[in-house]
Amino acid sequence: DAGVIxxxxxxxxxxxxxxxxxxKPISGHNSLFWYRQTMMRGLELLIYxxxxxxxxxxxxPEDRFSAKMPNASFSTLKIQPSEPRDSAVYxxxxxxxxxxxxxxxxxxxxxx
Amino acid sequence: xxxxxxxxxALRLQEGESSSLNCSYTVSGLRGLFWYRQDPGKGPxxxxxxxxxxxxxxxxxxxxxLTKKESFLHxxxxxxxxxxxxxxxxxxxxxxxxxxxxxxxxVRA
Numbered sequence: 001d002a003g004v005i006x007x008x009x010x011x012x013x014x015x016x017x018x019x020x021x022x023x024k025p026i027s028g029h030n031s032l033f034w035y036r037q038t039m040m041r042g043l044e045l046l047i048y049x050x051x052x053x054x055x056x057x058x059x060x061p062e063d064r065f066s067a068k069m070p071n072a073s074f075s076t077l078k079i080q081p082s083e084p085r086d087s088a089v090y091x092x093x094x095x096x097x098x099x100x101x102x103x104x105x106x107x108x109x110x111x112x
Numbered sequence: 113x114x115x116x117x118x119x120x121x122a123l124r125l126q127e128g129e130s131s132s133l134n135c136s137y138t139v140s141g142l143r144g145l146f147w148y149r150q151d152p153g154k155g156p157x158x159x160x161x162x163x164x165x166x167x168x169x170x171x172x173x174x175x176x177x178l179t180k181k182e183s184f185l186h187x188x189x190x191x192x193x194x195x196x197x198x199x200x201x202x203x204x205x206x207x208x209x210x211x212x213x214x215x216x217x218x219v220r221a
Contacts, residue, residue: 004155031207033207042211042212042213042214043156043199043201043211045208045209048207048208050207055207056207056208091155091156093155095207098143098206098207099161100146100158100161101146101158101209102158103148103155103156103157103158104155105153105154105155106153106154106155
């Protein structure tokens with residue numbers, strides 16, 4: 001398996017623009033996570049899906065953030081409108097049942 | 113409040129110089145203690161899961177141990193390729209992981 005695949009790897013956008021991050025989890029995994037990593041706050045869970053259903057979105061910073069999982073092999077994280085403070089590395093991770101999570105390579109987002 | 117604290121923040125080692133990293137946690141109802149390795153510009157890579165006090169797991173030069181309040185990652189005779197940031201995470205509930213800030217290890221040849 002190719003592991004968790006994220007795209008794009010890098011994204012530079014202007015403040016106010018919409019940003020969409022994409023994730024393909026490992027085949028057969030039923031749990032998907034979106035994390036954000038910054039120097040100040042480390043790794044933070046944004047949202048958790050189980051069997052394509054959002055279970056916990058308490059980590060989503062505000063209404064500008066939204067996430068979808070239309071099927072078992074694809075998820076998106078959207079920020080609209082983006083702000084400079086959203087600059088961070090965003091990771092997608094997937095796991096099987098309650099096992100260990102496997103992370104993608106991340107998307108480095110810079111909002112200028 | 114559930115919390116995970118790692119120490120030291122940074123560790124510089126000479127090749128072959130063994131050392132240990134600490135991860136202390138105050139998580140009620142721990143469902144597992146995870147160790148990950150993260151290289152610059154990459155995602156965390158899973159290393160170990162420990163579930164109960166007294167448990168130990170090994171992989172090459174790394175050995176992870178768990179007590180009721182902390183976990184240790186021992187690096188024996190490290191090589192430069194062991195240089196990375198090591199993250200620990202405590203799992204509580206069915207899915208929530210609380211990550212520590214990490215220990216950045218640099219091994220000089």
